[in-house]
Amino acid sequence: MGSNQPHLLLVDDDIAAIQVLGRILAHYPEQHFATSGDEALEQARARRPDIILLDADMPGMSGFDLCRLFKRDPALMDVPVIFTTAHPSVAFQVSAFDSGAADFVAKPVAPDHLRSRVRAHLQDTWNPSGQADAAE
Template sequence: MMKNRSVILIVDDEISNIEIMSAALEDDYEVCFATSGEEALAVAQSVLPDLVLLDVLMPGIDGYEVCRRLKKERLLADIPVIFTTGLNDQEAEVRGLSVGAIDYVTKPIQPVILRARVANHVELKRLRDQLAQMAVTDALTGISNRRHLEQTLERETAKLASTGEWLSVIMVDIDCFKSFNDTFGHPAGDRCLAMVAAALTRAVHLASDLAARYGGEEFVCVLPGRDLEAALEVARDIQVQVNSLNIPHPVSTVSPNVTVSLGVASACCLPDMTASQWMAHADRQLYLSKRAGRNEIFSTVFTAQEDGFATD
């Protein structure tokens, strides 16, 4: 499904209704459809539409129940739902709004009204998505912030625990950054942070990966599905990408250019493990890297029984 245009999911057990709505919208949107509640939930999970046009009365689970289930799913809860129904009464509208619908369109469908309602709610969703993205983005570097990092790590550890898959975390620290700031000033330090963040995003490039600013000159990369060997490849690429920036750092005790130290922690996810374990182990490895002279990569594979380590 192409995502350069907004995606509209039409759910109706009458093919003729789907055809009318699709004809009204297909010039401006990518349109997909389902003919039952069960199919609608499956399609929504796979496509992640920008808006759902949902029939109220369908065989099997009705539109009200479909809407309730959509709103319970983390990935689907923010998708606006417009009910399409012939039940032109206030009680039906109140019930629909109470389960999470954002609007109503009555049948028979009027294409002009449908297009206007859909356009309004798609635009509102776009603005909400922008605000949500701003809330989880580090303003200086443009990558994810600590809040988004913590949310992502919690989600990934819970998700991967069901299958026992690998998860790796890389902690990255810019070497001798305080002396860099003291020498060149904070504006130059900010530019350095932004350039290193861009280098991280070039190394951490899979759709499931995350690069985030943890705070100050520290960054964290979350690599779902990556074992230690794969994570070390990413860590080495991070070093290469940062070195290739050739940012002068004449007062560094490590190199004439800006370098980074890295700590890598990998484990198979299990139900009793917490996101804080990956952070603690990666932090310990970062500490060892810096103690060994900086511009190093230290790593570990840990198990559910192991506790984290303090770095002081």
């Protein structure tokens, strides 16, 4: 891949929500976007992301279903998935974790919280230089 930056895949059927996430995570310039489950699968298989931010409520394929597909794919199963959704209930969070999510961030997203969760998961899975994330 040749990039010294982690690759983020932001998935939400609401383009405005993707733009907000993209701005919050702007110090990670390798961002790709998808507005449907099928598009997200296609993009993830074409270029394996280092982390996926995923909305649970999408028409057609839900975020839960999409996360399960990611976790069944040998090339993507170890990619951390962080759900971003407006459903704050514990039952909803449990469903996210049951589908294979690594984390859950409620909308409206608190920028510092989202950045810290992304950074924590990237440090667990992506660190080619062996050094801490210098972007912060």
